[in-house]
Amino acid sequence: MGLVALDSIKEKIILGQIVEKAVACKAWLTERVDFVLGYLDEDLSIAAKNISVALKAVEVAGVYDHQGSCKLELALARNSWRVTAQGLLEGPHKPKIQQIQQHLKAGLAISIPPEDYFRQRLTEVRHIGLQWADKAKKVSVDSGALGLDKVFELMMEGENLTIQFDKELKLLRDRSMLYCICRKPYDQRAMIACDKCDEWYHFDCIKLSLPPKIYFCPACKLQTDVDLCASPSLTQERSSGSKLEEPQTPSPHRTELRRKSKKPKSRKRKTLVPADSDSLKRSSGTERLLWRNRKPFRRASRKRAELESLSPFFYVRTIS
Incomplete structure (x- = not known):
């Protein structure tokens, strides 16, 4: 025991x-x-x-x-x-705003304290990002009310954020492109492209009701008229053996030949119309592509003809 x-x-x-x-x-x-x-x-x-x-x-x-x-x-x-x-x-890599919001929600589920450093940082970043995104969306549909310098400043601000806002930045880039004689951004109004310079114009700005088969904007039409008026003198100068510099703007005759050589499908009218328009129909599926790939609005000035064209009227004596 x-x-x-x-x-x-x-x-x-x-x-x-x-x-x-x-x-x-x-x-x-x-x-x-x-x-x-x-x-x-x-x-x-x-x-x-x-x-x-x-x-x-x-x-x-x-x-x-x-x-x-x-x-x-x-x-x-x-x-x-x-x-x-x-x-x-x-x-x-910059996170998206959705990732920030989802992570903050996950932090609430495990009771991350409000005083936590990373919770405070994420909350601050989300607040700044949402404020910027809201402002960017409003500016993108303001029909050009905000000046371009302010739009570019807003774009720079968005690019410097710690959050990725690809969609909003794209809207601002589109907003910074100005069109027509009114120099306004794209605003869903019906538009037509010039067949010569590819610049886009609002129907109402150029007093156009229906799209013609071929459209020249006022500037290109004026240049075409000048070329037509100058063509007889150019023909006379060429026949007299003078050497003139080729004008930068193609002559109407060559333009007409190029048009005849094109396939019929290339002569489709390039227009942009709003979705709710009853009088005009949208072109078949290439509007946005044409919109993004539009040519810059440039016009070439013609050079003055040199005085060499008067050479046949001078007599040069040869000394034997």
């Missing part, structure tokens, strides 16, 4: 020591986990070090504590959230 009692006492002592060490381990783990859960600063290495030590201690101790395990899992989830947030803010 004495030996049995002695063994029982030894077991109780050993169990007491185990419980004492388990309680001490739990207290130590709780301290580490609570530190991680309460850590709110920017430096993630400090929290990562404490989590790593806590995980090793749990593995070595071999003692399961439900409450402690739940708190450790929460600490791991929060640290993972903060690492992802750092990647969104400081990564090589």
Whole structure:
């Protein structure tokens, strides 16, 4: 009986020591986990070090504590959230606004404190980005009310944001392109392209009701009339053997030959009409392509004919 009692006492002592060490381990783990859960600063290495030590201690101790395990899992989830947030803010690629919003929502699900550094940064970035996007959308449909210099400043501001706004920047680039004699951006009104310079004009600005088969804008029409008036004198000069420089603007005759050599499909009327127009129909599927690839609005000036054309009227005496 004495030996049995002695063994029982030894077991109780050993169990007491185990419980004492388990309680001490739990207290130590709780301290580490609570530190991680309460850590709110920017430096993630400090929290990562404490989590790593806590995980090793749990593995070595071999003692399961439900409450402690739940708190450790929460600490791991929060640290993972903060690492992802750092990647969104400081990564090589700009995140989209949807990614920022989704990550903030995920942070609320695991109770990230409002004082957390990365939650505050993401909230600030989201607020600035949404404000800019809202302003960009309003400017893109203001029918040219804001000056181009302000539009370019807004574009630069958007490009310098830490969030990616491809759609809004594209709208502003389209908004910065001006057309027609009114020099306004594209505003869904019906338009027609000049067959000579490819500049686009609003139907109402040029007093046009229906699209003609061939359309020359006022500037190109004036240039064409000048070419037609100058063509008899040019013909006389060429027949007299003079050498004139080729005009930069093609002559009406050559233009007509080029038109005749084109296939019939190339003579489709290039127009842009709004979706709700009843009197005009939209062209077949190439409006946006033509719109993006429109030629710059340039006009070449003709050079003056040289006085060499008068050379046949001079007599040069040869000395033998």
